[in-house]
Amino acid sequence: MKLRHVLLALLVIAGAVVALGYERFNRWLDAPLAIDAPSLQIEIPRGQSLAATARELESRGALRHPRWLQAYARYSGADARIKAGEYEIPSGTTPRGLLRLLETGAVVQHSVTFVEG
Helix, strand or coil: CHHHHHHHHHHHHHHHHHHHHHHHHHHHHCCCCCCCCCEEEEEECCCCCHHHHHHHHHHCCCCCCHHHHHHHHHHHCHHHCCCCEEEEEECCCCHHHHHHHHHHCCCCCCCCCCCCC
16 A cells, blocks of 8 residues: 555656756747847858757857757757758747748848949
């Protein structure tokens, strides 16, 4: 009988820990990245992994928990849809929004002016 109570208590505690972790993770996904300027530019070369991109964002102080981003991208399938290019990440972008931006391939467009003559 006591063993049953102990197992039940452990199950309840484990469930609470999982629920709290899930809630914290979702809060993190919807919290803005730490971008102090109006925007942050990042270059993603062809073939670069999301892990390398996440580490670069972490080293620049914009992203906390780069492995969380990788795990969410793997879970959602976004890691396979990220496109290479130069991106401008606006201030206020969340980790979810960052992945959407990298998936759509909305790269920075540069203008070129040709002088006649």
